[in-house]
Structure formats: structure tokens, C-alpha cells
Amino acid sequence: MLRNYFTVAWRTLTKSPTYSLVNLIGLALGMACSLLIGLWIYDELSYDRFLPHHEQIHFVRVNYNFRGGETQTAFATPGPLADVIDRDIPSVAATTILSWPSETLVRVGDKVAKETGQYASVGFFDVFELPAVQGNAKTALANLNQIVISQKMAATYFPEGQAVGKTLQLDNKRVFVVGAVLENLPANSTLQFDWLVNFTVEEKEWQSAWTYNAVMTYLRLRPDASPAQAETAMKGLFRRYATFDNKERVILQPITQLHLWGDYKNGVAVGGQIEYVRLFGSMALFILLIACINFMNLSTARSAMRTKEVGVRKVVGAGRLALMGQFLSESLLMSLLGAVVALGLVWLLLPPFNAIFDKRLALDLADPARWVGLLGLILLTGLLSGSYPALFLSGLRPVRILKSAGWRAGTGPAQFRRALVVFQFALSVFLIVGMLTVGQQMHYLRTKHLGLDRDNVAYVTLEGALNDYEKTEQLRQQLLQTTSVAMATTTAQLPLNIRNTSTDLHWPGQPQKQLVSVATMSVGNDFIKTMGIKLVAGRDFRTNSIADTSCYLVNEAAAKLMGIKEPVGREITFWFGKGPIIGLMKDFHLGSMHQAIQPLVVTFMPPNTQYLLIRPRAGQTPQALADLERLVKQANPNYPFAYHFLDEAYEDLYQREQQVSTLINYAGALAILISCLGLFGLATFTAEQRTKEIGVRKVLGASVASIVALLGGDFLRLVLVAILIASPLAWWAMHYWLADFAYKITIEWWVFALAGVLAVGIALLTVSFQSIRAAVANPVKSLRTE
Template structure:
């Protein structure tokens, strides 16, 4: 029987080549989407899950209650506080990441040459390093190639390398005792080598430097600071067995009271976030998975596959009249319904098998493109793993059942007498209603995707063109490995000599940056005390001119504003938080750092500017001169729209001046507008994926509509011939055939528009600054969908209308 079912299935497949092509193509595209999205989702949800202590590892996060926002970073005093006040913690591991370090391999065992300058020809690299202690090795799993995990990071100036980095710097893993010079200051002794980290880790650390080295790198680092934090400093804990994080709420509140004061409880809370969750928030990996995007991808993949299955159902039931006599004869000679169901499911399975083969080929071709678009380390080999094979097998089975079960039940359910009648197709009207409903669903899904793609593109255009309150164009940023005043003075003098450079500013970071310094500030007016969580922007006297930040009152900063009682400039939001309405009235007021006695005097007020991406509100902001925290140079070019030649000339001048000030350092630069655009990578990727899914969904739906139009034209060939003999024009015949297909499209527009409006409004809630959803967007999308349907149907309608009526009347 199996051989018989397969033989008949092959015959049916070959007898309807056009319909088979549409079904195979549609299902192949849908299944390829499902397979590729499975690989993406599997990758993004597998981060850190292989850790042996996974169930007990948590990150301590800082929640600002009033803003309802949680930060991955915390205070530098947190590690010692937890060691002293959290007995439920088995291990406390602080981690601090610093980027932009120039690293040079030293001489084996004896360190660098006596001059302190790397030997000529020794390559230097710009690296990100992580400061940690041995607690890290009791928290995360490392496979050791050489060294002792209990002592590797115990002493100052110790470094542990991954295998890849040991070979990168020394050409071998036998490197214990060798040295690496950091920023031409510290000689770090290699005390360990570990295997390279897996792709699915939130801790891609290649260089681990002992925490005891921090004070030598940054003399201003405070180990027990409680009035400011940075997301680059994070603390992880391994809880003891049978300790649940819910049990520690009181403990963490006690930490707030002990180190920050009872009054801080109203605004501050510390939380424990499980290790498996940190890939979806800020982490050291530099990229986070977007849960909403993953869910969206899952739904889109399912919908594209569903649309393809609907094509199969529609075309199978539409062609049912051609199988009616076959079903009737089979039943008349004794075949039961069960055997017929098996037969039709075999046909569906054969088409699904061919589609699966094509889907695999498409997946191999498209996976590199998708991996590059999403910046995910996926390779073709990932398609040939056990889990992918299981998923693909399950997908083939489900697609066969989803696409084949309804046609099988409908076709096998025909009564023999009715099926053998010559006018059996009259009863097919009920099936047409079902097909019409499926067409509505197909085009409704396509229309929702079109609306979403259009609106996301509009939001991205808003991001690109929004007024940020400062000038982001024609600014090049360069890291500063040394912020000694004499160095910076020399660098500025060299830079401003270039005809291509208008201005130079040294600062902690740019006017807008994802990595920021948060500081608790107080405004005291008699007994009244107002606490404000403030973002610190540290820049020199040229900061405002370079970034085009506009003053509203007072005066800009001076490079001499570095005394103990600082002079500062604040933004309008800060004034609003402390209750001062008039910017001029704020000049001369004092604000205090935390709850201490150190204060700063407001000397100026600037217009609000976006210190963060447009995802977030504008923070209360203070700008002050702190040369010890100048880590970046912002260089404004002369022209707002520089040519390629002028940019290259400016870069040559910048590199020459920078290299002269910092010899033996690695020169790197970036354009500020490109750096800021990276904050919207997730939305950009979402837009590209939805656009691709929209094209596929519309293509599959149009192919199905084309197949139905072909079938309808075949069914009504004689009617068309009669109408033309009686004088009907080609236009009237085309209108007649097209009208029935436009009805479900119009209904799809009415259904899809409110769904798309709701979904887009929900998506826009992720942004503090956003566009509004306009009615014309749905009108444009609906018109586009109507045109696509008309073009699809009109081809077959026109072909049928232009057929010779004599041939039409002979069709039966």
C-alpha cells in the first residue's frame, strides 16, 4: 500500500506541475524561515547555560525606584559590603571592564627592556581588559591550560590570557612568567592561560588583570565608593545551596541602610538577577538579545510558514473537482475513508519532502547573510547538528499535517454518488468560502507586516534626523591613553594647526553616550533637601563649542575650574528636579555631592540635550572640568559636510598629532554620528528582518492567489466564451474575474489595520521619544496590497479574457 500511495502521489505531483511548483516553493520558503529563525533563537537563548553553578549565580543590580529603571552596574563598595554582610553568599566576584588599553608583548620572564619602551617591530594592540580576582574562577567555569586558579590573580600586575591571546602575543601557550606592557606603564606578568571562551557567553574576556592592579592604573579609584556607579563595574555572587534570592530582600535593604542611609530606601534598591537572564540586559559581551525581537521573529516565522500551508490547502481544495471522480470510484470499489486520508497525506508528505530539501538549500545560502545582519556567530555547520535535525524532522511532520490534514479530510469525505455526478463541482461553493477565508488571513498577515515595516522605518528616520540638542555631524572621537595636562596641551596645539579642524575638546565621553557616570547630588535650601540622581559629563572649556551645546544662562566652564569647590554647568532637567524655574536664578546656587560636605557652584545652564539614546529620558546632567577623567578627544572638522578628501586629510593630521603625543600607542578613531547610530542596531535589524519577512509573505500569498486565479480561469473558460460571443468586452471580463478576488483583500485591509495599529503602538512604548501612528500609513499599505493583488489576478484574468471564444466553447 505504501508503494501504491507513493506512486499515485508522484502522478498527482507531475500532473499538476504548476500547482506543485507553487506549493513546493511556498512551503520551502516558509520552512527555510522557520529553520533559520530556530537557529537564531536557539543561539540567543543558550547563553551561559553550560555553567556548572548556573542555578546559584546572580548579578547584583541597582534599581532606581522613582525612575523604574534597573542598571546592571553597581557601587564599587558593593563587593566588600556583600562579603561582610551577606553570609548566604558563597562567593562574591567583582568585575570591572576597561577598554582602549594598548598592550605590547614584553620580553620573556625579564619584562620590558630597561628603557621601558617596547622593542622596535613588536606589534601593539588596542584591547579591552577586565579587572577581577580569583573569585571569578570560583564563579565561572574555566578550563586551565597553565597556571593555578587559586593564586593566578592574587598579586598586583598579574594577567591571565586565553589560549588565542597567548598565541596572538607570543605564538605559544607556554607563556607563564612572560610580560605584557599595558599603556606603556605597567608590566603585567602572565600567571595563567585558559581555554578560549565559548561563543554563547556573556563574559568574552581575553585578558584578565588582577584587581589589585586597579589602583596603579587609576589612582583615583575608590574601592568603597557609595555615591556613584558605572555599568562597567559589576558584582556577581554565588549563593550557597538551598538559598533563594527572595530570602535576601531584607539583607539587601540592610546594605542600603548601612552604607547609604535609611532615607535612600525610598529611591534605591538592589536586586539579584539570575545569570541566565543577563544576556537580555546590559552585559560585558557588548550585545544583548532583545526578548521582544525573539518573540517577534518566532511569530513571523510561524506566520510565513502558515501562509505557505494555506496556499497548499487552498490549491488542494480548489482542485478537488478533478479528484472527485477518482474518490468516487475508489469508494465505490471498496476503499474506506482511512485509506483515502493516508493517500492524500502521502501526497502532502511528498510535496513537503521536496519543499524541505529546497528549504535546506535555501538555509545554507541564506544563513551567512542572516548571521551577518544580526551579528550572530552562526555557521553552516549549525544546520547539521542533532538539535537542528530533530527540529527539521518535527517541522516536516507538522507541515505535512498542517497543510495536508484539511484537504485529506474534505476530499475523503465525499459521498460516492455525489462525487460521481458530472455537476459535482456545484457543491464546491462551500469550499470556496473556506478558501476565501484563508486568502483573507494570508493578506491580513501580509498587510500587518507591511504596516509594521513602514512604521519601523519611519521611527528609524526619526532617530536619524531628531534634534539631539547638540551637533553630532563632522565630529571624530579618539581615545586618550594619557590625560596628563602637558600631553593634552601639546596634542591640542598640534591638532588646531590643521586647516581641516575647527575645534578640539577633551572629555570623559561624548555629549551622548551609552556608557555614563551616575552621581547622587543634593540641593539644600534651608531644611529642605532634594536628592537628584545625576549624570556626570566631564569636559574642558571647549566642550560646549565642539559639540554645539547652547547656553541659556551664566557662562561656560573654564579650564581652571578644577579646585576643590567645583564650578559646574547644569541642564534644564536638573533645574526642574531641584525646583528652580528660571535658569538665571540658578546661577550661583550650590549643590552637594551625595550627602557629604563637598559642593559645586552652578555657573551656567545649558539647553537640554540627549545624553542617552532616544530610548531613554534626558537625565539631569552636570558638566564639570575633571582632567583626571578625560579619556576621549572630540575633534570638530571645519566643514559640516566634509568631502572624502578632506576627511582623509583631517585623519592624517589627527593621527600624526596623536602619535606624536602618544608614541607606541595604537591609534583608533570613530565618527560620532556612526557611534550614536549603533544604539539603534536592534531596531535596524528588526526593520530589515520584518522587511524581508514582508517580501516573503507577500510573495507566497501572491503565488497562492495566482494559482487560484489560474484555477478559476480554467473553471470559467466556457462562461467566458459565452460572454464574449454575446458581446462582452475584454475589460468587463477582466473586471468580472478580478472582482471576486478583491473582496477578501478589502476585508483583509479592514481586519489588519486595527491589529497593526495596536502592535505598533505597543512597540513604540519602548521609546521615550517616538513618532505617532498616522492613518495615512494604513491607507498606503492597503493601496499597495490592493495593487499587488490586482496585478497578480489580472495576468490570468487578461489571459482568459483574450482567449478565442471558439476555443473556449470547445473546452468541455
């Protein structure tokens, strides 16, 4: 029976090649989009699940109840916290701390390159049981003279195969012996490093302070322990060991949620990358629905051509279930063909898709999970698109069908088709509004003045010989003596991505035992002038002034936090002890516009800086970069020269938003294309059904314009209804998305008007082709058989 179903289905599809082709293209495009996004979602949901005992591994965060009662969740933790947890909490099996990843120069003989690595405490391999292909990783990390490297790094520097026992040099300073080689970490890992060294080797004094969130902390629970029990046991740790009690609370985040749930509000995980998983999944479903609607529309529209087939089958004994099986087999066959075409499209589109979304996805058909997903997509698409036509056609009564050659299906199917067209174009209008709104917000992010001048600022990392303050200052002065560089400064962090925070700020009148969290950075000479930051009051740090190392600059948000209207001259206590505020900076953005501007304290400590920033003179950027390269190579010949622009670092803050913008643009274009395919098919069918009516109207004097208006008017009304339905839904969705930004655009009325005009224009162009073709046809041909 199944063979007969699919034989008849194949004959039906080949009998009407135009409609079959329209359906096939629409389904293939929708399925290809769903497959691509499905691969992306699968990869996102699989982060860190490769880790042994991943269900026991947790990332440690700390909730701070700062001034005003607001709870802030810190990504980094104080250095001593891990040891205290390990010693005092019985339900914890192991803890470890990690430094921030850093690119460090690696030298093995003549091979020199920068590799990303981290410093980790000895408990790292008790928490993360990563497999080693050579050596003993746990023993190697415990040895201060050994280093653990990845397979990729071993293949680069030791191609002969055996890396353990060989030596390499980090940062042109210390020589390490390779103690172990780890398997390469997969792309879907939040841990990404090519080397590990014992944390003690580079530990700084400030990393052992309770007032400074300096490290990333992980732990592994015992198999019989629960996160809730461990969190309860950790209450009061800060009160017992720190010099303050700010109602701190240690919270544990499962390692498998770290990638997806990065945003915390009032101490609770509220979102992050998971929002984009939901968004991308919804778009995939929307596109697939639009493709399925095409199939439903064309199948129900052509139902009158198959009524006699249904009547004859029922007369000879076919039951309703058998007829439903026949029509569903047709939709499943079309879905299967669409999947074959979709696989080809996915294979072609994966390389650019990976490039846009910074992924390494592969169409691995050897993976059983891929086949299960593909089979599910085929069944879902086939059953969804064929359900209504099967139910409708199988329910027809044979007596009504066969007694009259003029039988019509009635208004039910026509109303259903209209509803589907409205739904289809409502989704398209929704995506068009999304395209316009997201594009506007991205333009706003790129063009908004941030309170400092980020344009045309280049920077290099201070490393090697340039870690010496005197050499760095000499280099800065040499750059200022060139004709191409206008200004230069040094900073500990890039001013548009300040991540360090401190609870070390105190001032007269501060509520007792009430801590505050402030962003902080160290700067060198001419920072304010180079970055174009406006001083509301006071002065900048003086060049090479030792006295100013005990002075501070604060921004307006910090002054507001302290409740001081005129902070210049007031004394505060911070990192370097008690000192006056010498300048009040106008607020500038310290990070992305998702967050409001934080309080900031700037210290003057030229030796404690990591980046050299230059501002070229107008029109002399190429020469300034050439001068920068020449002088940096002279001062630091053992390191490769590499520069970046501050704008690049700023763009990196909005990588997720840029990906959403790209996806919604492609999804919107695809939705419109598939909708137009369906509309084209319906317009073609409508023109065929009304051929004789058009002929009569032309004989009676109807113009081409009036006939085109007659055929296109129905579709135009449906599109207008779709616009009315989609506009409030799109406004709500975009308002929800924009709520994640502290600084955002206002959604203007013209966005909906433009989306509506685009939808109407596209629909008219699609329908007009067939309408004009029918209107200019010779009426003699359509009426000569009458």
C-alpha cells in the same frame, strides 16, 4: 501501506507540475525563513547556559527609590557591595566584581594590537568556573603581577603553544606574566573578554564609594539557597553600611536572563531582547502560515479534480482514516521536499544573515537538536498545510460523487479559500504597515536634533602618552592651529552615551535623607562650543581655569529635579565639594531615545577625560583627519592611530532597532512574494475552470477589460477585506512597539492608505497576468467541443 501512500503522492505531485512547483517554492521560502529565525532564537535563548552551575549564578542589581517615589534599577553597583554580601549573607557561596570592558594595547615583542579585557576581583573563578587549558586561573588572578588570557589571545601572541610563564605588556606600562589560559568564550556569552587582571591593580578611589555605581557585581548562591531567600537577607545592607537610607533593595537576576531581560521599570524586569525574540518568532510563524495557506488554497481549489478518485477508493473499501493518510502523505512529501530546498537556501543565506544580525550561527546538522527541530518543522508544516484538504476530501460521499459527472463541492470550500486569502493578505498588510512605521521611526531617530550637533564630529581615545593632561592640551592647541579643525574638546564619556550616574548631588532645601540619581560627566576646554550645546543662562567653563574645577554646569532636567527655576549662581555639593552652578544647559539627549532626558551635572576636570573630539571646518574633513592622524602619531607614537565618528556611536545605540527594521523589511517582502505565489496559482486555476464561460462571453461581445475585471474582482474584494482587518491590528502592534521609546513618531493615516494601495496593486498585478491571458485566448478553442 506507507510505501503506497508516498508512491501515489509522488504521482499526484508530478501529474500537476505547475501547482506542485508553486506549492514547493512557497513552502521552501516559508520554511527557510523559519529555519533562519529559529537558529537566531535558539542562539538568543542559550546565552550563558554553557556556564557550570549557571542556575546558581546571578547578576546583582540595586533598586533605588528616588525622589518622587519612582524606583530605578541600576545596572552597576557600588564597589563595596560585593564584600558586604560575601561577608554577611550565608546563602551566598562567592561574589566578584568586574570593571567595564576596555580595549587596551597589548605588546609582546613586535606584536602590538588592542585586545578587550576587564579587571576582576579574586572571587571571579569561584563564581564562574571557566575551564583553563593552561595554568591555574584562580591562582593567577590572585597574583597582582599575573594575567589570565584566552586561547585566541594566546594563539596570537604565543603561537609556539606554551603561553604560561611568558610576559606581555598592557597599555605600554605594566608587564604581566601569563598565569593561565582559558578556553575561548562562546559567542552566546554575556562575558566577553580576552584578558583578566586583578581588580586591585587599577582600582580607583571613587570605586570604593557607596554613592557611586562603579562596577558590575555577580554572585553564586549555595546549592540549597534560593534567590528569594538571599534577597530577603540582603534587606538593610545599605542602611547598615552606607551613609544614607534611600530604601535601596538588592535584587538578583539569573545570569541566563541577563541578555534577554535588560529593561527594568519601577524595579521589575519588563523586557529587553526577549521582546525581539517574541517578535522574530511571530514573524517566522506568520511567514510559515502564509506558505501553508497557499497549499490549503490550491489543494481545496483542485478538489473537484480528485472527487472521482475519492469515490472509487471509498467504493472499494477505503476508510476515512486511510484517505486522510493518503492526502496527509502528499502534504508531508511536499513538506519534506520543501525542507530540502529550504536547507539549501539557509546554507546560502547564513553568511549575509550573520553579517546583518552580528551572529555566528551555523547549520550544524551534527547536532541532534537541529534534526529534532527540522523534523518538527517538517511535521508541523505538512500537517498544518494538509489538514483541511485531507478532512474535506476524505469526508465526501461516494454516491453523490459518482452518480453525476457535474458534481461540485459546494460553497463551503470556496468560502474557506476566500477566508484563507483574506488571512494571508491581512498578514501581508500587517507587515507592510510594520515596514513603513519602523522605517519612519528609524528615520526620525537619525534626523532628530538631539540638542547638540553630532554631525561630522570625529574622536580618538586618549591613551598612552595622551593620558597626560599637558600633552593632551598641547595636542588640542596644535589641532586648533591647523586650517582644517574648527574646534576641539575632551570628555570623560561620549556625550551621546553617558552611562555614569551618581547619587552624590546635594543642594540647599533638599529633603532630608532623600537621594537623587543624576547622570554625570567630566569635560575639558571648549566642550559646550565644540558640541554646539545651547546655554539657556550663565556661562561655559573658562579655558584652563583652576577656579572653575569647583563649579558646575547642569541641564534643564537637573534644575527641574532640584526645583530651582534660576539655578545659575546657586550652590550645590557634588564630587569636588561645594560650588556654584555657573551655567544652565538646554536639555540634550544623553543616550538612546528609549529613555527620557535625565538630569545631568557636568564637571570641569580636563585631566579626568578619555576622549578627544574635533569638529572639522566645512568641506575639510579629509584634511582634518589627516592632521589628526599626523599630530596624534607624533604625540603618541607607541599606539596605533584609530578614529571614529560620533554618529557611529549614536547608531550603535539602535542596533536592535536596525535589526528589527531589516528583518521586518525582508519578512514583509517574503510574505508578499509567497502570497502572490498563492494568488497566482488560484488565479490560474480559476481561469482554467471558467474557460468555457469566458469563451461564451467573448462570443457575445464581452471586451478584454470586462473579462479581466470579472476574474480579478473577486480577488480584489478579498484584499480590501484583508486591509480593513489588518489596519487596526497593525496600528495596535506598532503603537505597542513605539511605546518603548520616550521620543517617537505619530502613526499617520497615510501609512495604512499606502499599505493598502501597495497590497491592492500587488494583488492586481499578480491576478492580471492570468486574467489577461484567459481574456485574449481564442474562444473557438474553448467552445469547439461543445
